Amino acid sequence: MFKSIQQKLKDASILEENEPILSFIQVVDFNKQQQQFKKIAKEELASLVQNKFYYFLASIKTADNDSTPIIYLLKLNDKTNDFKLKVTYYLDDIKTITKIDNTIKQTLSNGNSLETNVYAFELLFRCDSDDSLNETTDQKLKFVWQCNKVEERNDFLDTLWKLSEQFLKASSRPKFINYKFEPKKTLVQTKDDEESNDNSIIKDINQQYEISKTDEDSLLKLMSECDFASSNAEKFIEKLQTELLQLDTSNIESIMNSEENTLKLIDMLDVAVQEIDKIDDRLKEYEDKISAVGDAVRIVGERDNVIQLQQNNQFALLELLESMIINLDFPAENLHVLKSLDLTKPESIRKVIKVANNLLDLLETELPSSLTKMKAYEEQKKTLEKYKISFCGHLCKNLRNAIGHATNKHLESEGKNDANRVTIPSHKKIHDDLLALKELVFWVHRSNCMFSEQNQTKTFYEDLKQNYIETIKQLYIKEVNEFCMSAKAGIAKLDRPRPNVSMENIKGSMIRSLEKSHIGDSFGSKTDQNHKDTLKAIFVKLLNYLTNAVTSEEKFCLEFFAIPPKQGKLDESIVSSNSGNSKLLSNLPRTNSNLSLVSTNTTSSKLLGDPKTDFSVLKEIFSVLIEDQVKQVMDSIIKTDYIMVLFLYSNMLAGVSTCHQNRQYMHQPMVGLLRFAKEKCDEFVRNFKEFISETKVNRKEKIGILKFVKYFEEFVKEAEICWEPIKNDYSEKLCNIYEGIVRDIFKAIEDIASVSQKTPQEVVLFQNYHQMTHIMRGINGLKDLTRKAREDYINWQKEYVKRLFGRPLEKIHIFFEKVQAKLDRGYVHQDISYQLELSANNLAQIISEYPAREVKRGLYDLYNKVEKHLEDNSSLLQVVWRDMSTEFITQYKNYETLIKLCYEGHNIKFDFTQEDIYKFFNEISIERSKEHKF
Amino acid sequence: MREYKIVVLGSGGVGKSAVTVQFVQGIFVEKYDPTIEDCYRKQIEINGVQCMLEILDTAGTEQFTAMRDLYMKNGQGFVLVYSITSQATFNDLHELRDQILRIKDASDVPMVLVGNKCDLEDERVVSKDQGQTLSKHFACTFMEASAKLRVNVQEIFFDLVRQINKKVSDKPKRVTKEKKPCTLL
Numbered sequence A: 001m002f003k004s005i006q007q008k009l010k011d012a013s014i015l016e017e018n019e020p021i022l023s024f025i026q027v028v029d030f031n032k033q034q035q036q037f038k039k040i041a042k043e044e045l046a047s048l049v050q051n052k053f054y055y056f057l058a059s060i061k062t063a064d065n066d067s068t069p070i071i072y073l074l075k076l077n078d079k080t081n082d083f084k085l086k087v088t089y090y091l092d093d094i095k096t097i098t099k100i101d102n103t104i105k106q107t108l109s110n111g112n113s114l115e116t117n118v119y120a121f122e123l124l125f126r127c128d129s130d131d132s133l134n135e136t137t138d139q140k141l142k143f144v145w146q147c148n149k150v151e152e153r154n155d156f157l158d159t160l161w162k163l164s165e166q167f168l169k170a171s172s173r174p175k176f177i178n179y180k181f182e183p184k185k186t187l188v189q190t191k192d193d194e195e196s197n198d199n200s201i202i203k204d205i206n207q208q209y210e211i212s213k214t215d216e217d218s219l220l221k222l223m224s225e226c227d228f229a230s231s232n233a234e235k236f237i238e239k240l241q242t243e244l245l246q247l248d249t250s251n252i253e254s255i256m257n258s259e260e261n262t263l264k265l266i267d268m269l270d271v272a273v274q275e276i277d278k279i280d281d282r283l284k285e286y287e288d289k290i291s292a293v294g295d296a297v298r299i300v301g302e303r304d305n306v307i308q309l310q311q312n313n314q315f316a317l318l319e320l321l322e323s324m325i326i327n328l329d330f331p332a333e334n335l336h337v338l339k340s341l342d343l344t345k346p347e348s349i350r351k352v353i354k355v356a357n358n359l360l361d362l363l364e365t366e367l368p369s370s371l372t373k374m375k376a377y378e379e380q381k382k383t384l385e386k387y388k389i390s391f392c393g394h395l396c397k398n399l400r401n402a403i404g405h406a407t408n409k410h411l412e413s414e415g416k417n418d419a420n421r422v423t424i425p426s427h428k429k430i431h432d433d434l435l436a437l438k439e440l441v442f443w444v445h446r447s448n449c450m451f452s453e454q455n456q457t458k459t460f461y462e463d464l465k466q467n468y469i470e471t472i473k474q475l476y477i478k479e480v481n482e483f484c485m486s487a488k489a490g491i492a493k494l495d496r497p498r499p500n501v502s503m504e505n506i507k508g509s510m511i512r513s514l515e516k517s518h519i520g521d522s523f524g525s526k527t528d529q530n531h532k533d534t535l536k537a538i539f540v541k542l543l544n545y546l547t548n549a550v551t552s553e554e555k556f557c558l559e560f561f562a563i564p565p566k567q568g569k570l571d572e573s574i575v576s577s578n579s580g581n582s583k584l585l586s587n588l589p590r591t592n593s594n595l596s597l598v599s600t601n602t603t604s605s606k607l608l609g610d611p612k613t614d615f616s617v618l619k620e621i622f623s624v625l626i627e628d629q630v631k632q633v634m635d636s637i638i639k640t641d642y643i644m645v646l647f648l649y650s651n652m653l654a655g656v657s658t659c660h661q662n663r664q665y666m667h668q669p670m671v672g673l674l675r676f677a678k679e680k681c682d683e684f685v686r687n688f689k690e691f692i693s694e695t696k697v698n699r700k701e702k703i704g705i706l707k708f709v710k711y712f713e714e715f716v717k718e719a720e721i722c723w724e725p726i727k728n729d730y731s732e733k734l735c736n737i738y739e740g741i742v743r744d745i746f747k748a749i750e751d752i753a754s755v756s757q758k759t760p761q762e763v764v765l766f767q768n769y770h771q772m773t774h775i776m777r778g779i780n781g782l783k784d785l786t787r788k789a790r791e792d793y794i795n796w797q798k799e800y801v802k803r804l805f806g807r808p809l810e811k812i813h814i815f816f817e818k819v820q821a822k823l824d825r826g827y828v829h830q831d832i833s834y835q836l837e838l839s840a841n842n843l844a845q846i847i848s849e850y851p852a853r854e855v856k857r858g859l860y861d862l863y864n865k866v867e868k869h870l871e872d873n874s875s876l877l878q879v880v881w882r883d884m885s886t887e888f889i890t891q892y893k894n895y896e897t898l899i900k901l902c903y904e905g906h907n908i909k910f911d912f913t914q915e916d917i918y919k920f921f922n923e924i925s926i927e928r929s930k931e932h933k934f
Numbered sequence B: 001m002r003e004y005k006i007v008v009l010g011s012g013g014v015g016k017s018a019v020t021v022q023f024v025q026g027i028f029v030e031k032y033d034p035t036i037e038d039c040y041r042k043q044i045e046i047n048g049v050q051c052m053l054e055i056l057d058t059a060g061t062e063q064f065t066a067m068r069d070l071y072m073k074n075g076q077g078f079v080l081v082y083s084i085t086s087q088a089t090f091n092d093l094h095e096l097r098d099q100i101l102r103i104k105d106a107s108d109v110p111m112v113l114v115g116n117k118c119d120l121e122d123e124r125v126v127s128k129d130q131g132q133t134l135s136k137h138f139a140c141t142f143m144e145a146s147a148k149l150r151v152n153v154q155e156i157f158f159d160l161v162r163q164i165n166k167k168v169s170d171k172p173k174r175v176t177k178e179k180k181p182c183t184l185l
């Protein structure tokens, strides 16, 4: 049967030439059948069963010494009765082979039940990708085949088992389920049922295979032997046949003989295989165990790491929580310190500060954001915040009380209103009392606590500041007012009664002021200077006291309301501030008020990089108080003695410079006062200039030194005194004032001179210019104007001398003029006397008209005239007189020279000699001055 | 006669006084005397109208400067002076202008930016462009001037008076416009 099928398959080229059929079985696809059962249960089962037949064929493919067991699934074509290959399976593709013996109960349509014995096997194929099978692949790779005969089925499975045992590696063998190979039975069966060898599988295959190999050898051998006798082919074929026959016989014999041995061998092999299986199983077991142990070790290791990690985390958490608790913990005893708030003793103050700062520290510490989400944190923060606010309110109330208390204490010790206050009381006690609390003030600032008042939120710090400002401002207003009042009273005492007080205008007061010092020249100069000095002293003292008060207030405010950048720095500044005032000034932040000041001269301060100090507190305390009060004092000084504006101006210039250098707040009111003083000074100068240009003189009256020149002298005298201390820095300013006045004076002198009738113009000019030269000499900035005044004086004096002296020897002069004219025209000296007009006789007669006595009288008259022209007791009289004598002698000498030249030998002589002339002049001046003395 | 209150501002020594005195008195002040505060009056004619200028020459040096607020409040027009020979005086003007605007509480204040001492070309450190740029930033007129050579001195003050006039004539219009709807009611 096999053989015919084999042939058929080979014909259909399904099997290769040497591919044996080892087992052949008819099967039905169980799955399909089952489905059909379900679908068409009514129909007869039988009709279905005959429907689809498949055949399984087990074979083995041999190529290149490698044998691969193969299963073919064939389909028999009903009509042609030909096989068609459906699928080829390799045995090692199969994962499991399950033997199925089952009884199926079928309920038929007629109600009868049908019991069918089903013999089947299931083939489960390996999945290529993965061992783990899911449902779908399960379906695809799982086939159940039903067989008709149990024997056939068993036989097929046996064959598969054997093939797998023999040709496949243990790993790739299919697993047999529900199946146990029973060799004996099979053996017996094989022996009994089918003595024919076709079915005794493996050995047959081997033998067939081996024989064919030896066959080949023998054939080759035979071929080689009989190579030459090819002609004897017949014989050879015969021989071959016999030998073949023999071989066949011996083959069969040997097969028969070896069968038993083979079976034994197979048994032994089976046993060995079983042993190996056992060992294999055990090894597998060990392997499993080892891997289990390995897994366990790994797990333990991992768990260890986890534990370590947990422990670390716990430590970290603990630490974090501890630090958080430290950072948020505010013990009840601290709270008590804050609540009781004892500010009476330094140590308790220190304690309060420490605790209060601690509270802020707690509130300011930055915790990781993750922690701040904790409810406990929020609650604690809220609590601390509450402590802070309530303490801040409490503290500020106490601080306000402390400010009020210190001020009251000060007022008590300073006594009641004192109109005769001679100082501004020192606030040192107030400052000392309050400075003990300054760190608390800083705490208030640091806490940044706010409160609402009339819909406005205010910081406690600002409120506290405001409170201090209001309190202390009132105190200063009172004290500064009183002090200035007493200063004004002191000034008023110095004011001398003046005529027509209410009517006096500014110009009047200017004149009075200048007149006073001028007239005092002879008697009252001392008292006037004394008055001036007293006024100055009062003002200097006033300014000093104010400056000191403001400076110490400034120092206090900067310290009390300071916002130190670092605790350390603050301490440093305390130490330095305790070590004396002078040192303090240098240690104070050098600042330039909070005005925005611009200047190229500020390069130095800009280089220093001064932080701008906040003067806002001082500004509010003093606002206009100082300026107002000092201006009032200045006003009353000016009223008393107008020329004191010079002092006030110069003094303010000096004060501003000092304050600017020290970068004090006081600079600000000082600049205001300087402006005021300058304004007043400008006003004075303006009035003075107006006075100068408006000065009128009576033409018919004698004009001597003009009044404004005398006033100017007084002005210069006072100005030079006042400018002495600041002449290095501000001489320019004074010079400008001088210059303006001087120019106006020059102009006024010229104007007045031009209209003068009684006094010759030259006299007005030279006398006043001379006086101006006298006033201005020694003023460096006025050199040009002084030179001009001097030149004018000299010129006008000469003019005067020339004009007034004229030609006292008139006729002689005319005579010699003619002589000179002739000479100029080219006459020879000797010829002059021959001119009729210019004869020696003529000359002698003219000369005789001027006897010495007459000449002296003429000079005497001249002297009187000059004296009348000039100011009384003018030093210039002598100057003019001397100049006149010089003039006379020059003329006399000229005549003498001409006489010598032209009238030699005529014995012509004046009645007086040169010496006589000197004598006359001297005698007259001595005589006249004597007259004056008595 | 209309009065114009003009304030001359700038750092010390830039020539504020020199410019002012040159304008008012026609003389050049060679000497440097730091100003404390000086007020000048001068009558001029612009477009046939007589105007009285009250010019306040202010202190530029720090030591004479305090409470600028007051005169800034009173001033109607401002001359901002720097010296082309000093960068610092140029830079200082920012602060001054800010203060003016703050005190005037307005963004359009009549103003002239003046680079003085333009006769000292050899010592120039502030370029004309810089001045031009700053004036654009200030939104005001700009000129370089010389008090010494009387360059642009009159122009400074005339321009400022025109600016003030313009601003004053602008204002009432705006007021009436605002008022109109009220009168309708």
Ligand SMILES: Nc1nc2c(ncn2[C@@H]2O[C@H](COP(=O)(O)OP(=O)(O)OP(=O)(O)O)[C@@H](O)[C@H]2O)c(=O)[nH]1
Residues within 6 Å of the ligand: B010, B011, B012, B013, B014, B015, B016, B017, B018, B019, B029, B030, B031, B032, B033, B034, B035, B036, B058, B059, B060, B061, B116, B117, B118, B119, B120, B145, B146, B147, B148, B149
């Ligand atoms: N070459 C030159 N020098 C000038 C000019 N303007 C002013 N100066 C000089 O610069 C110096 C200072 O001039 P001032 O006008 O006093 O300066 P200021 O701006 O008023 O100074 P303060 O009053 O201190 O603010 C003086 O010596 C002037 O002569 C100018 O246009 N050219």
Ligand SMILES: [Mg+2]
Residues within 6 Å of the ligand: B016, B017, B018, B033, B034, B035, B057, B058, B060
């Ligand atoms: Mg000036």
